Amino acid sequence: xxxxxxxGLTFKLHPLVMLNISDHFTRVKTQLNPPSSSCATGNIPAxxxxxxxxxxxxxxxxxxxxxxxTVEIFNSFxxxxxxxxxxxxxxxxxxxxxxxxxxxxxxxxxGWYSTGSEAHESDMHIHKxxxxxxxxxxxxxxxxxxNHAQKDLPVTVYESEFHVIDGIPQSIFxxxxxxxxTVEAERISVDHVAHLKPSDGGSAATQLAAHLTGIHSxxxxxxxxxxxxxxxLVAMQKGDIPCDDSLLxxxxxxxxxxxxxxxxxxxxxxxMEYNDKLLMSYLxxxxxxxxxxxxxxxxxxxxxxxxxxxxxxxxxxx
Amino acid sequence: xxxTENLITSIQGLSASSGDLSALHRILKGAExxxxxxxxxxxxxxxxxxxxxxxxxxxxxxxxxxxGGPMSKEKASEVVLLIARFIxxxxxxxxxxxxxxxxxxxxxxxxRVLELEDPLRGxxxxxxxxxxxxxxxxxxxxLHPDCLQLCLQAKCYKAGFSILSDDILEVDQPRxxxxxxxxGGMICxxxxxxxxxxxxxxxxxxxxxxxxxxxxxxxxxxxxxxTLIHSGQFSVSLPKCASTAAQRHLKTWSxxxxxxxxxxxxxxxxxxxxxxxxxxxxxxxxxxxxxVKQAVSSLYKRNILRLTQKYLTLSLQDIANMVQLAxxxxxxxxxxxMIQDGQIHALINQKDGMVRFLEDPEQYKTSExxxxxxxxxxxxxxxxxxxxxxxxxxSCDPLYLGKVGRERQRYDFGEDFDTVPQKFSM
Numbered sequence: 001x002x003x004x005x006x007x008g009l010t011f012k013l014h015p016l017v018m019l020n021i022s023d024h025f026t027r028v029k030t031q032l033n034p035p036s037s038s039c040a041t042g043n044i045p046a047x048x049x050x051x052x053x054x055x056x057x058x059x060x061x062x063x064x065x066x067x068x069x070t071v072e073i074f075n076s077f078x079x080x081x082x083x084x085x086x087x088x089x090x091x092x093x094x095x096x097x098x099x100x101x102x103x104x105x106x107x108x109x110x111g112w113y114s115t116g117s118e119a120h121e122s123d124m125h126i127h128k129x130x131x132x133x134x135x136x137x138x139x140x141x142x143x144x145x146x147n148h149a150q151k152d153l154p155v156t157v158y159e160s161e162f163h164v165i166d167g168i169p170q171s172i173f174x175x176x177x178x179x180x181x182t183v184e185a186e187r188i189s190v191d192h193v194a195h196l197k198p199s200d201g202g203s204a205a206t207q208l209a210a211h212l213t214g215i216h217s218x219x220x221x222x223x224x225x226x227x228x229x230x231x232x233l234v235a236m237q238k239g240d241i242p243c244d245d246s247l248l249x250x251x252x253x254x255x256x257x258x259x260x261x262x263x264x265x266x267x268x269x270x271x272m273e274y275n276d277k278l279l280m281s282y283l284x285x286x287x288x289x290x291x292x293x294x295x296x297x298x299x300x301x302x303x304x305x306x307x308x309x310x311x312x313x314x315x316x317x318x
Numbered sequence: 319x320x321x322t323e324n325l326i327t328s329i330q331g332l333s334a335s336s337g338d339l340s341a342l343h344r345i346l347k348g349a350e351x352x353x354x355x356x357x358x359x360x361x362x363x364x365x366x367x368x369x370x371x372x373x374x375x376x377x378x379x380x381x382x383x384x385x386g387g388p389m390s391k392e393k394a395s396e397v398v399l400l401i402a403r404f405i406x407x408x409x410x411x412x413x414x415x416x417x418x419x420x421x422x423x424x425x426x427x428x429x430r431v432l433e434l435e436d437p438l439r440g441x442x443x444x445x446x447x448x449x450x451x452x453x454x455x456x457x458x459x460x461l462h463p464d465c466l467q468l469c470l471q472a473k474c475y476k477a478g479f480s481i482l483s484d485d486i487l488e489v490d491q492p493r494x495x496x497x498x499x500x501x502g503g504m505i506c507x508x509x510x511x512x513x514x515x516x517x518x519x520x521x522x523x524x525x526x527x528x529x530x531x532x533x534x535x536x537x538x539x540x541x542x543x544x545t546l547i548h549s550g551q552f553s554v555s556l557p558k559c560a561s562t563a564a565q566r567h568l569k570t571w572s573x574x575x576x577x578x579x580x581x582x583x584x585x586x587x588x589x590x591x592x593x594x595x596x597x598x599x600x601x602x603x604x605x606x607x608x609x610v611k612q613a614v615s616s617l618y619k620r621n622i623l624r625l626t627q628k629y630l631t632l633s634l635q636d637i638a639n640m641v642q643l644a645x646x647x648x649x650x651x652x653x654x655x656m657i658q659d660g661q662i663h664a665l666i667n668q669k670d671g672m673v674r675f676l677e678d679p680e681q682y683k684t685s686e687x688x689x690x691x692x693x694x695x696x697x698x699x700x701x702x703x704x705x706x707x708x709x710x711x712x713s714c715d716p717l718y719l720g721k722v723g724r725e726r727q728r729y730d731f732g733e734d735f736d737t738v739p740q741k742f743s744m
């Protein structure tokens with residue numbers, strides 16, 4: 001598979017497509033492998049939870065518009081994969097195509113998508129099948145494996161080209177470069193999705209947590225950078241490193257531009273605000289504690305209270 | 319003889335790992351009868367064993383040797399020394415396997431120390447014994463009240479106070495709990511930490527009990543006096559969470575104290591002193607006379623405190639008149655003492671003998687305040703965690719679940735309510 005395509009087409013990918021693909025994948029994954037909490041009753045045999053199907057793929061179609069040399073992929077929809085014929089369900093595809101044509105008249109089927117770590121030979125089969133709808137379909141591949149070290153998006157766009165390999169002309173997948181294109185509405189929704197934490201959906205709590213984590217990481221970074229500068233200056237003072245006057249001048253100007261934060265009034269105000277915040281969290285803690293205590297007392301009363309025949313007895317216990 | 323020899327060799331052999339220890343424990347339990355019957359067993363046989371490595375075996379032998387009846391003074395002090403050394407050097411893991419024996423051994427130790435009238439010798443060993451028997455710092459053991467009692471007798475309050483700083487969450491025997499709180503309250507009074515004493519005595523007074531017991535009664539008397547000293551007010555009714563038995567009977571047994579309390583509320587020194595003199599024999603019997611005298615002197619403080627709420631400035635002579643002190647000099651001394659203790663904020667102008675009362679100057683702006691708040695918040699978080707754990711354990715309690723199930727069935731309107739079974743078979 002040659003690394004770059006030579007067709008000269010520029011591809012523009014909308015984030016909606018990526019969100020759709022990842023959502024499709026996550027949905028199917030959770031449906032196939034229900035979360036372990038529901039298996040706690042022990043009725044479901046352990047085998048289901050044990051063999052986590054790692055190597056399933058989802059398939060779908062991407063649609064968009066092509067203007068001149070620019071191919072813009074706007075949207076996508078899911079398709080049914082037929083494992084017997086190893087191809088996509090044609091009737092379903094055509095039905096969906098009709099429906100989408102009615103809603104988005106300008107969009108045509110540009111290609112298909114799937115998930116996985118790399119393109120397989122069998123994908124060419126599907127690719128060829130789509131060639132009668134679009135002479136040169138694109139293949140969008142999303143890698144669902146989460147890699148925290150990776151900075152780029154795990155999305156690759158492939159085109160098919162005829163290359164002569166070992167004397168046999170065959171079509172292979174070639175990597176095509178693409179750019180991300182957003183509309184204002186998409187930007188808002190992507191922003192919203194980016195702030196959602198996977199664990200629980202409570203909006204207020206997660207927003208606060210996200211906000212605080214952001215501030216925390218920012219402060220951490222600031223701290224580490226100041227430390228680097230400080231060590232550098234100390235080394236310069238000790239004479240390990242030759243004095244660099246321009247750097248020293250920059251450092252001095254930076255320090256002078258810091259706000260005057262050492263006055264008595266500032267300390268007073270700062271400490272007072274700090275104490276106020278502490279008092280508020282203390283109050284919140286006490287309220288929470290009191291409500292916990294209330295629950296415990298209710299439970300103890302229910303469990304250990306002597307049942308009175310006359311009713312309306314207020315004697316707690318003993 | 320030979321069985322003892324066998325026993326000693328097995329102790330020496332099997333004290334290595336936990337599996338061996340449980341086997342050793344079984345052997346020792348079986349051999350206990352033969353040990354007691356063996357009259358040749360002497361203290362010298364203990365020299366063959368090392369208390370820190372062979373703690374379990376040492377414990378059993380020691381128990382057999384020392385649980386006998388009264389012994390002579392020399393033997394008693396020798397035994398006391400032996401036990402003290404054992405307690406300080408024994409291994410906590412091995413001891414916990416036979417904690418009842420250890421507890422009874424320590425109780426015997428305490429009795430002997432009291433017989434010898436030298437309670438100071440027993441304080442340090444018992445302190446370490448408490449720490450070793452405790453499975454966790456939240457659990458009350460039977461040794462806590464004994465240790466506190468020894469500290470009280472020896473008048474070393476600081477040592478006892480170190481035990482009191484743990485928060486107790488689990489109690490095995492209610493009697494231990496009453497005694498612990500009562501002695502703990504007395505130790506705090508000795509240390510003049512009246513707030514903590516009040517908390518502990520309050521725990522005894524409001525603890526659930528079917529019928530009034532002597533400990534609660536004594537604790538109630540001290541509780542009344544300490545409330546007078548600390549907060550300056552007295553209410554005859556007990557808090558609502560006190561048990562019905564306590565509410566009905568405690569007051570009838572402590573009439574002199576309630577009289578003192580009522581008189582205190584009036585605020586007249588002379589009347590209070592008259593009441594105290596009238597019942598002084600009762601107070602003497604309960605050993606509370608010192609506490610009563612402290613309460614009387616605290617009445618002055620309370621009156622001065624009330625003055626700060628009415629007046630901005632007063633002359634020393636006026637203070638003396640209103641509080642019924644002898645002269646201005648005494649008033650000045652009292653006010654000075656209170657300013658030092660932090661109970662009031664005032665400025666004494668010596669030139670014209672005027673006292674100006676001030677507001678609390680604490681602005682809560684300092685970094686020390688931050689530390690105080692931080693520690694308080696951490697404590698509350700810990701408390702919250704404990705409460706949640708208690709809540710969870712209660713939710714799984716079959717008694718609770720049974721009652722809840724019964725309640726739900728009563729409101730079962732439609733078929734879509736799945737009925738909770740009345741009895742849970744675990």
